[in-house]
Amino acid sequence: MPIASNVTRRIRIHAKLALGSLGVASLSAMMVTMPSSVSASSLQQNRMAFLYGQVASRYDSTWQRIASGFALDHRLDDPRVQQWLGWFEARPQMFDQFARRAAPWLRYVAEQVDERGMPGELALLPFIESGYDPTARNPAGSSGLWQFMPATAREMGLDSTRGYAGRRDVVASTGAALDYFEMLRRHWYGDDWELTLAAYNAGPGRVNAALASSPAEDFWTLSLPRETRDYVPKLLALSAIVSDPGRYGIDLPPIPDQPTFVQVELEQSLDIRTAAELAGIGLDELRALNPAYSGTQVQRGLLIPVDAHRTFDTNLAEFDFDAKPQRYIVGRGDTLSEISARTGVPIEEIKRRNRLADSRLRVGQALMLAGG
DSSP states (O other): OOHHHHHHHHEEEOTTOOOTTSOHHHHHHHHHTSOTTSOHHHHHHHHHHHHTTOSOOSSSSHHHHHHHTOOSOOOTTSHHHHHHHHHHHTOTTHHHHHHHHHTTTHHHHHHHHHHTTOOGGGGGHHHHHHTTOTTOBOTTSOBTTTTBOHHHHHHTTOOEETTEEGGGOHHHHHHHHHHHHHHHIIIIITTOHHHHHHHHHHOHHHHHHHHHTOSSOOGGGSOOOHHHHHHHHHHHHHHHHHHOGGGGTOOOOOOOSSOOEEEEEESSOEEHHHHHHHHTSOHHHHHHHOTTBOSSEEOTTEEEEGGGHHHHHHHHHTOOTTSOOSEEEOOTTOOHHHHHHHHOOOHHHHHHHTTOSSSOOOTTOEEEOSOO
16 A cells, blocks of 8 residues: 555544644645745645744743733732742742653643633643643542543543543643633633632632622632632742743743644554654653553554654554554553454463463563464
């Protein structure tokens, strides 16, 4: 089968790609207005240049991109905001930790916030929620970059299956979080982002009950849990620092305003080790970029580093999905019947090749499936 048709069949690049300072719609418009003398090949080269970050961003850093979209009153004279400003100023090393965790994700989240016309401050909210750690878990039950509770995650379409956790999927959970914000505003709070943020943290039921018992529809006067009363001021304080870090003696570690990953969809599941080999990167690097996957198989929304995508694309075009794998690494929860169904190798053949007396497996065990 020709490579081009194989690539089209096997892989679909999402429209959620980060394209420098121009979005998909802007790029399309630019192509439409190109002179007729411009060749199709040069248009493709331009597109690839945007995709791979070869066109300079109009922002010096992702921090600057975020600050350019700030739209909230940071209330610098409010005592609660002042308290959190002092808290951050006393912990400048925290921003190094923030930047290290956020580096793969911050630019993507900032772009998604901007595309929806939302205040840029929302791109900083995962710092408050999870420290920008998609693997973060709270004893109360919330999880992921945006700290969704299980019930809310299900309502917003974040599913979990064996080997996949939607709340830890950065792309899926970011879309769900921004959808949730839009839903809260549309149903209850209009343009009041302070109330919307409070409802994201405490739930709309609790915020609406507080509003019903208050003479003023104002976040700052509501009787709310301590965590929620701190939630908005903490975000506003962090936003003020990002807006003018020098004023507060903070050095924001540089995060380039360039795409870090490409999201792809595979029509068939793929062993994560094989995916890493196809991309020419280490397994740990691929797992770090795909924290939603805990098993050995990947399929939906696989994230590939932007500088490895060409290699992955080329190798995937020549990959035979129908060939039986040579070996399989047992993941948590795997059973022989599931492995047989995934790989197409009969259970008895797996047991014979690996001299298994029974069906017991251990995590990390390497099973030979072909050859030898």
